[in-house]
Amino acid sequence: MDALGMGGSGGMFTLALPPDLLHARMQMALSLGWHIVVACFGVAFPPMALFAEWRAHRAQDQDMNALARTWAKALGVLFAVGAVSGTILSFEMGMLWPGLMARFGQIYGFPFTLEGFAFFIEAIFVGVYLYGWDRLPPRLHLLSGFPMIAAGVAGAFFVVAANGWMNTPTGFEIRDGQVMNVDPWAGLLNPSTAAQSVHMILAAIMVTGFCVASVYAVGMLRAGTSGPSRYHRLGLLVPLTVAAITAPIQIVVGDWIANMVAAHQPAKLAALEALYPSGTHVPLSFGGIYLDGKLVGAIQIPDGLSLLIHHDPGGFVPGLDRVPAQLRPPVNLTHLSYDLMVAIGFALLALAAWLGWAWWRHRDIPRSAWFLRAVALSGAAAVTALEAGWTATEVGRQPWIVYQILLTRDAVSTAPGLRIGFYLVLAVYIVLTVMTVYVLRRLARVPEATIAPQELETTP
Amino acid sequence: MTAAEGVLAIMWVGLTAYALFGGADFGAGFWELLAGGTERGRAPRRLIEHSIGPVWEANHVWLIFVLVVLWTSFPPAFAAIASTLYIPLTLAALGMIARGSAFAFRHSVDQPALQQLFGASFAFSSVATPFFLGTIAGAVASGRVPPGIATGDVISSWLNPTSVLGGVIAVGVCAFLAGVYLCADAQRGDDTTLVEYFRVRALVSAVVVGAVALAGIAVLRVDAAALFDGLISRGLPLIIASAAAGIGAIVSLARRRFGMARVAAALAVTAVIWGWALAQFPYLLQPQLTIAAAAAPAATLRAMLISLVVGAALLVPSLIFLFTLFQRAEASTAITPSGRTARPPRPGPRR
Ligand code: HDD
Ligand code: HEM
Ligand code: HEM
Numbered sequence: 120m121d122a123l124g125m126g127g128s129g130g131m132f133t134l135a136l137p138p139d140l141l142h143a144r145m146q147m148a149l150s151l152g153w154h155i156v157v158a159c160f161g162v163a164f165p166p167m168a169l170f171a172e173w174r175a176h177r178a179q180d181q182d183m184n185a186l187a188r189t190w191a192k193a194l195g196v197l198f199a200v201g202a203v204s205g206t207i208l209s210f211e212m213g214m215l216w217p218g219l220m221a222r223f224g225q226i227y228g229f230p231f232t233l234e235g236f237a238f239f240i241e242a243i244f245v246g247v248y249l250y251g252w253d254r255l256p257p258r259l260h261l262l263s264g265f266p267m268i269a270a271g272v273a274g275a276f277f278v279v280a281a282n283g284w285m286n287t288p289t290g291f292e293i294r295d296g297q298v299m300n301v302d303p304w305a306g307l308l309n310p311s312t313a314a315q316s317v318h319m320i321l322a323a324i325m326v327t328g329f330c331v332a333s334v335y336a337v338g339m340l341r342a343g344t345s346g347p348s349r350y351h352r353l354g355l356l357v358p359l360t361v362a363a364i365t366a367p368i369q370i371v372v373g374d375w376i377a378n379m380v381a382a383h384q385p386a387k388l389a390a391l392e393a394l395y396p397s398g399t400h401v402p403l404s405f406g407g408i409y410l411d412g413k414l415v416g417a418i419q420i421p422d423g424l425s426l427l428i429h430h431d432p433g434g435f436v437p438g439l440d441r442v443p444a445q446l447r448p449p450v451n452l453t454h455l456s457y458d459l460m461v462a463i464g465f466a467l468l469a470l471a472a473w474l475g476w477a478w479w480r481h482r483d484i485p486r487s488a489w490f491l492r493a494v495a496l497s498g499a500a501a502v503t504a505l506e507a508g509w510t511a512t513e514v515g516r517q518p519w520i521v522y523q524i525l526l527t528r529d530a531v532s533t534a535p536g537l538r539i540g541f542y543l544v545l546a547v548y549i550v551l552t553v554m555t556v557y558v559l560r561r562l563a564r565v566p567e568a569t570i571a572p573q574e575l576e577t578t579p
Numbered sequence: 580m581t582a583a584e585g586v587l588a589i590m591w592v593g594l595t596a597y598a599l600f601g602g603a604d605f606g607a608g609f610w611e612l613l614a615g616g617t618e619r620g621r622a623p624r625r626l627i628e629h630s631i632g633p634v635w636e637a638n639h640v641w642l643i644f645v646l647v648v649l650w651t652s653f654p655p656a657f658a659a660i661a662s663t664l665y666i667p668l669t670l671a672a673l674g675m676i677a678r679g680s681a682f683a684f685r686h687s688v689d690q691p692a693l694q695q696l697f698g699a700s701f702a703f704s705s706v707a708t709p710f711f712l713g714t715i716a717g718a719v720a721s722g723r724v725p726p727g728i729a730t731g732d733v734i735s736s737w738l739n740p741t742s743v744l745g746g747v748i749a750v751g752v753c754a755f756l757a758g759v760y761l762c763a764d765a766q767r768g769d770d771t772t773l774v775e776y777f778r779v780r781a782l783v784s785a786v787v788v789g790a791v792a793l794a795g796i797a798v799l800r801v802d803a804a805a806l807f808d809g810l811i812s813r814g815l816p817l818i819i820a821s822a823a824a825g826i827g828a829i830v831s832l833a834r835r836r837f838g839m840a841r842v843a844a845a846l847a848v849t850a851v852i853w854g855w856a857l858a859q860f861p862y863l864l865q866p867q868l869t870i871a872a873a874a875a876p877a878a879t880l881r882a883m884l885i886s887l888v889v890g891a892a893l894l895v896p897s898l899i900f901l902f903t904l905f906q907r908a909e910a911s912t913a914i915t916p917s918g919r920t921a922r923p924p925r926p927g928p929r930r
């Protein structure tokens with residue numbers, strides 16, 4: 120292969136900042152940040168709908184049946200917007216970051232190929248699941264849901280492996296500016312893959328669980344004195360239980376992923392913690408503003424970070440002083456996003472504990488309206504944690520697109536006019552968001568009454 | 580055949596499948612656009628909705644499949660195509676967003692005004708999207724995408740005679756395929772009026788596409804000489820086969836042999852796509868980047884071949900299951916969890 124087939128222009132390192140770098144980054148962030156929310160439902164909603172369907176079938180439970188069908192219908196909408204918003208992402212990989220794809224598509228692209236198969240199978244079985252409701256015997260219909268679940272989880276794993284590779288690239292060598300000794304399997308199983316994908320799949324479960332529960336919490340609050348129906352209570356309890364069980368596990372995994380970052384991405388860890396001076400006995404910091412190497416106004420736990428990472432108060436942690444100034448990530452955004460995620464993680468844990476306590480004491484959800492209010496907010500909180508976590512991950516990697524290998528500004532397309540594309544995409548996403556929210560709200564309000572989830576108006 | 584050529588051939592199978600299945604879904608939207616007002620267009624709309632509902636998402640993924648195989652196995656080619664052609668790609672992507680979401684939303688609202696809005700958005704983007712995809716094919720086929728990042732002209736690479744021809748033919752082919760497939764679907768539903776409705780449309784689109792393709796020969800001769808030479812030499816047998824299959828489709832339509840028409844139509848489209856491939860062999864991007872030069876290293880190609888084989892082993896049975904499930908006449912006595920019986924037979928979806 121000739122110098123990566125890059126022909127004349129667009130060589131390995133450009134000096135000036137490409138004019139539309141900022142817009143390319145914003146476009147990528149917008150479309151990824153949008154896709155990830157619906158993608159969470161693609162991963163975690165199928166098992167919930169399937170569970171409800173199974174209960175409906177086993178116990179001849181009408182409320183569970185109504186829930187299963189409503190959820191299947193919402194899943195149909197979310198899956199469709201997930202698929203189309205994923206498509207533009209795959210275009211953008213090349214439209215915005217050709218310098219990344221041209222050089223590393225041979226490694227970085229590979230997990231996406233596996234992801235392609237996973238989503239293919241998911242799309243097939245989503246079709247079977249939604250439209251086969253009345254064509255397949257109930258048992259077979261339930262069974263057809265399992266490939267959908269497996270493919271959704273596998274897809275999330277592969278795509279996060281690709282992201283993990285950007286954070287901790289493996290599976291190649293660079294000699295004289297050439298990428299050599301490529302091993303796509305090693306790239307797939309890079310050091311970040313395990314922790315990141317588990318953390319992401321758990322996040323998908325939390326986002327789906329809390330979001331669905333919050334819809335029914337709002338419904339129960341509205342119902343007021345007339346008392347909530349069993350339908351609403353089940354709609355709240357099933358997803359909330361799943362999310363509540365996941366919340367404590369997510370915190371343990373959060374510790375795992377933080378240790379992984381400490382081991383492989385010291386610059387990112389320093390930015391997450393807004394830590395300038397390297398040293399021992401490093402405190403753990405919450406909040407605050409980072410100004411010229413100092414963190415102002417933070418709450419600190421002495422020796423906290425050293426303890427978390429080395430299980431030793433005297434553990435050494437490198438700070439941003441070890442990173443050349445022009446290779447430091449934006450500290451405040453990274454640090455505050457990270458703290459926001461962690462804070463929400465603990466708040467959701469508290470909510471889960473409240474539910475667990477009440478259930479243990481009197482086999483019921485807490486009776487207080489405050490509980491319902493908290494659940495009503497929990498969906499938005501989980502989505503915020505998700506976005507914050509991704510912001511910390513992606514911004515914390517800057518200025519690298521591939522950590523310590525390729526700078527973002529060297530990967531961006533040099534085509535003129537990229538910014539117009541960004542404004543266009545922004546406008547379309549605003550409309551798409553409004554429409555999606557509107558349609559989902561209607562679905563939430565009208566309990567499922569039609570026969571097949573996707574076939575409203577064909578009833579004779 | 581080298582490993583690179585093997586992977587490329589598999590990718591081309593994916594592209595063909597996208598044209599035959601995804602293309603027909605776009606074409607169905609084309610016929611929706613022309614179906615007329617709410618009342619007049621009700622019956623064809625319903626058939627279309629019913630036919631593509633369960634399968635369009637799976638059909639759409641063929642495109643993703645092509646992209647991921649391209650960018651992993653031929654990274655510089657993907658980078659060059661996507662960066663030079665980012666404008667039609669963005670427009671096609673936005674078209675897909677409008678189309679997919681409108682189709683899904685339409686099921687989920689009950690106000691007629693909104694249903695109409697989503698319906699219009701679905702239909703309009705069903706025509707715009709294949710047009711832009713066709714201009715991209717035209718750009719690549721006419722050698723207007725040089726290797727390197729955004730080295731081609733971001734406007735004239737896809738706004739030129741060959742690209743416009745590609746766009747028009749893409750829309751026409753989609754409409755033709757959809758028309759032919761829908762005839763058979765309507766027939767299975769025993770709806771003779773609808774059968775005739777789509778038969779006429781399929782015939783007209785077949786003739787129009789044929790005429791445009793003939794006129795296109797002149798365009799290619801002037802505007803894409805290298806492609807033209809390839810088409811009349813190596814590609815010639817396939818081009819002739821395509822024409823023959825196209826005529827076969829017209830004859831079958833005229834004689835109401837819809838199963839046959841379906842096969843012939845698919846063959847006609849397949850032959851053109853492979854004719855194009857032969858015509859520009861061994862170049863991925865004419866006239867500079869060959870398949871061998873663009874190919875990823877052997878380790879990647881090996882990993883790709885392994886995953887493509889394993890993936891196909893999972894995928895093909897699943898696809899067959901999907902299509903046979905919705906092709907079979909209703910097994911409609913299934914009891915829903917609520918104890919209700921499913922509805923009486925309706926027109927089954929196509930394929
Ligand atoms: C519901 C969402 C959610 C919740 C409650 C948490 N996280 Fe998280 N976190 C994510 C959702 C998330 C994420 C959005 O899914 C990220 C982005 C990248 C990734 O793999 O997961 C992430 C990334 C991420 C990273 C950066 C990984 C990297 O850059 O490679 C760290 C260090 C943590 N998390 C740590 C935590 C800790 C200590 C938590 C405990 C409270 C926590 N997360 C709760
Ligand atoms: C597997 C998933 C993902 C992959 C492969 C991925 C890939 C990329 C790429 C290629 C870029 C551009 C280069 C760069 O700025 O480094 C980027 C930037 C970015 N992504 Fe991700 N991303 C993923 C998930 C997400 C998600 C879910 C979000 C949610 C918010 C996100 C947020 C961002 C942001 C904010 C940027 C801009 C960073 C900056 O330039 O400061 N990413 N990502
Ligand atoms: C952490 C990140 C991601 C997760 C968990 C995720 C998950 C999913 C899931 C579950 C789907 C199926 C549709 C749905 O259920 O909504 C999907 C669709 C898709 N995603 Fe993502 N995704 C992520 C990031 C990305 C990135 C970075 C890309 C591309 C660069 C991408 C490309 C796609 C494509 C092309 C589809 C459409 C496939 C289809 O048509 O079914 N995704 N994603």
